[in-house]
Amino acid sequence: MVSPIKTVLVIGANRGIGLQFIKTLKQQGWSTIGSIRPETRGDSTVDELIATGSRIVEIDYKDENTIKNAAKEFEDVKLDVLINCAGMALHAPSWHDYSKADLLSHFEVMTIGPLLACKHFLPHLLRAPRATIANISSSMGSISTNIDARVIGYKMAKAALNQLTVTLANDFKARGYTIGVVALEPGAIQTRISKFNGDVDIVESVERMVELIGGVMPEGEPRFLDWRGRGVGW
Template identity: 40%
Template sequence: MRTKTVLIVGANRGIGNNLLQAFVRESWDVTGTVRPQTRTEKDPTVVELEKVGVKILEIDYLDETTIAHAAAQYGSDRPLDLLINVGGLSPHPKSWQDQTGEMMVEKFRVMAVGPILATRHFLPNLELADNARIVNVSSAFGSVSKNSFGTCMAYRMAKAALNQATVTLAREWEKEGRKVTLVNVEPGFVSTRLTGWDGVDDMATCIAGLMKVFKDIKPEDNGTLIKWDGNRIPY
């Protein structure tokens, strides 16, 4: 039986790195990505990935050529069972007065456009696998109906755009007969460098929950937003 394959975009820190380690422990064939700048700067997190022994590709969501190159390096004839788009930017600053146009555009490009570009370039590999899945790491902050206290406007806008893009692709692919399931997930508010070490959820608990969510994804989940504990979040 072929070993299941997973590609984690944004795998050297935080949630991405913890997911990578979880898949390694479960003996998946794991590929992780880092930004080219991170590798050039000899970031110690990349060294740690190399020690783990996973395959490493370079992707910068802001540069589509890096995504195309990574897909070519992955191999056109290699199936991909699971694509996880993790890479993102900080939810801060919180106040609406601190939001700038440049910040909004950057967060949109990284957290909404980038995952869709990765999906486009790795779709041929996904379609070589049976029951392939795409998981976009989103946030309950992207839910309009759940926004009861504001804050983090640029981040919320980008995640809402990602949610809409995932649902749009899911509906179009259903009509086209593509057998790839797309979902968004809420990974939990965990403490990482990205959040400025702010958080309320336990990383190990959330990662274990996400791993179960990944295994339980069914075609009827297409286009949904699923919390790490398996509950669905309304858009």
């Protein structure tokens, strides 16, 4: 018996880790939907995503209406996996140099946007027999392992994303929803966000994270895992 095709939505799919998720899952036979920000439509930065043959949707985490419109555009779609992958540059001023606008921007992109995506795409996830939300986090969002004052805006927003992960996992379990939630640390990958610093191969990291996503159980405890499957402290 042929297994039904699974569908994934990757938010932040025009480059880096998000694009690699699309490529990897497409190769594995998934139906893939990748998001781009509206202003990048027609830009050469989305050419690789277009080349995958994925469906493309416009989402800007800073604009809830784009998330609502995307959910409506795909209102009949069954989502097996939602991957919140968009992020912001890691390199930033010292904590006392941050402005209110800097901090709000980090939270809009890396915490509030993912929450709104989970909210508006929840009906799509509930159509799947078993679905998963994967929030791409960072060990820099770990409170228990924090040792310095670098990039506090990034750290705070990722810590809040981890809180979202735990909260949703516990709420879904209490409601009997068959949706698992996991926070994933992809490792030090050379991407635009990291200014192309890193020593982890993007293909290997994403392939392993795909395996981890496949093993998330709705009834299990919320987990924060690195790309190798090792636990990271909240």
